[in-house]
Amino acid sequence: xxxxxxxxxxxxxxxxxxxxxxxxxxxxxxxxxxxxxxxxxxxxxxxxxxxxxxxxxxxxxxxxxxxxxxxxxxxxxxxxxxxxxxxxxxxxxxxxxxxxxxxxxxxxxxxxxxxxxxxxxxxxxxxxxxxxxxxxxxxxxxxxxxxxxxxxxxxxxxxxxxxxxxxxxxxxxxxxxxxxxxxxxxxxxxxxxxxxxxxxxxxxxxxxxxxxxxxxxxxxxxxxxxxxxxxxxxxxxxxxxxxxxxxxxxxxxxxxxxxxxxxxxxxxxxxxxxxxxxxxxxxxxxxxxxxxxxxxxxxxxxxxxxxxxxxxxxxxxxxxxxxxxx
Ligand code: TRP
Numbered sequence: 001x002x003x004x005x006x007x008x009x010x011x012x013x014x015x016x017x018x019x020x021x022x023x024x025x026x027x028x029x030x031x032x033x034x035x036x037x038x039x040x041x042x043x044x045x046x047x048x049x050x051x052x053x054x055x056x057x058x059x060x061x062x063x064x065x066x067x068x069x070x071x072x073x074x075x076x077x078x079x080x081x082x083x084x085x086x087x088x089x090x091x092x093x094x095x096x097x098x099x100x101x102x103x104x105x106x107x108x109x110x111x112x113x114x115x116x117x118x119x120x121x122x123x124x125x126x127x128x129x130x131x132x133x134x135x136x137x138x139x140x141x142x143x144x145x146x147x148x149x150x151x152x153x154x155x156x157x158x159x160x161x162x163x164x165x166x167x168x169x170x171x172x173x174x175x176x177x178x179x180x181x182x183x184x185x186x187x188x189x190x191x192x193x194x195x196x197x198x199x200x201x202x203x204x205x206x207x208x209x210x211x212x213x214x215x216x217x218x219x220x221x222x223x224x225x226x227x228x229x230x231x232x233x234x235x236x237x238x239x240x241x242x243x244x245x246x247x248x249x250x251x252x253x254x255x256x257x258x259x260x261x262x263x264x265x266x267x268x269x270x271x272x273x274x275x276x277x278x279x280x281x282x283x284x285x286x287x288x289x290x291x292x293x294x295x296x297x298x299x300x301x302x303x304x305x306x307x308x309x310x311x312x313x314x315x316x317x318x319x320x321x322x323x324x325x326x
Pocket of ligand 1 (some may be wrong): 004006007039042132133137145146183
């Protein structure tokens with residue numbers, strides 16, 4: 001079974017990314033052949049700063065390796081190091097009805113967000129994004145594609161494209177299945193909404209100590225005094241975050257003390273900060289070691305690209321033969 005997913009290099013990752021996407025994909029590396037890549041071609045549809053793309057791509061690589069992606073188990077590479085996907089994108093484009101792309105909600109959302117101020121940024125790449133994603137998936141004969149709910153439609157488009165191509169040119173592509181992580185609780189941000197970089201409510205995975213402490217201590221709570229019992233303790237934002245990063249016993253104990261009355265919000269938040277900091281300490285240490293040994297990181301990505309490219313070349317050849325290009 002081949003498992004494939006792409007990660008956009010869109011900047012520093014936060015706890016929401018970690019619990020929603022990183023940890024589940026890293027766990028999957030023990031259940032099949034895991035293929036993970038840094039989607040730097042995709043990032044070109046919205047990010048136009050070369051240095052930032054370079055830096056973000058390296059950051060994502062460091063983050064994943066630090067958090068447990070094991071290059072002995074997973075194939076890990078940078079999308080643009082397997083340029084065959086762009087060739088397959090063309091082949092797939094010619095069997096993709098415009099209407100299929102026009103109904104993609106992710107495109108419609110991005111378009112309407114940009115429409116008022118900056119229509120120029122509604123580029124063709126943004127529209128064709130799902131076709132490139134289909135090529136990513138199909139060129140590796142992927143069986144399972146673990147993605148967030150927001151990407152489910154793109155995997156469905158991929159299936160439609162593959163079925164269409166197979167129908168026109170004969171059996172060529174494996175039809176992939178999306179694997180949506182439903183059970184992942186939405187990680188709340190510091191304002192109680194879903195944690196998201198664009199809401200400014202996120203807690204970075206490898207953030208600066210002072211900045212994160214300030215962010216956590218700044219979480220707004222209600223005005224009930226410390227001694228007042230809080231029967232709704234399980235709904236408290238700091239308690240919910242604690243349950244993610246603290247040992248279950250300790251999170252349970254602080255929740256109990258909050259419920260009973262006597263634990264102030266300041267102390268609760270201090271506890272949350274400490275647990276957050278400890279939880280990520282081993283990964284933070286590994287990340288620092290990797291950052292001091294970038295040659296190794298680049299070598300991992302190069303090796304991953306070589307392995308991925310061998311598969312991609314074979315599948316592309318299959319598609320070229322089927323369609324009469326070869
Ligand atoms: N579009 C995905 C996202 O933004 C990233 C991605 C690109 C991807 N290609 C992919 C995910 C192929 C899964 C499979 O999250």
